[in-house]
Amino acid sequence: MAAKFALTKSKNDKFIFNLLASNGQVILTSEMYESRASALNGIESVRKNAPDDGRFGRLSAKNGSPYFTLKAGNGQVIGQSQMYSGAKARDAGIESVQTHAPQAALDDQTAA
DSSP, X not given: OOOEEEEEEOTTSOEEEEEEOTTSOEEEEOOOBSSHHHHXXXXXXXXXXXXXXXXXXXXXXXXXXXXXXXXXXXXXXXXXXXXXXXXXXXHHHHHHHHHHGGGOEEEETTOO
16 A cells, blocks of 8 residues: 545544555644645645655653654644654654655545
8 A cells, every 4th residue: 555645524524634654554643624625735735845854843742752743834733643652763754754745645535
């Protein structure tokens, strides 16, 4: 399976997408969007910004678990990772986003 963006609709009628690696694991999750068009713009923003290492924030949660965020050119967070077991695993997750996001296909699960 190739990497893909899975666009879904939540129970409260908002839109959210996940970037899935080729092994099916979620490597990036978006915020909730009010409209499908906004979510699609978010996906394009991830594709555009993922190759730029400077757009990634390397962070730690309160419990010390490393994770990362991806920001657009305007500084807004467009995606966040899961929590990782260590910084090395987090950095591998960032590499995966950088590698897969630009050409990842769209799996639009919101279309009727």
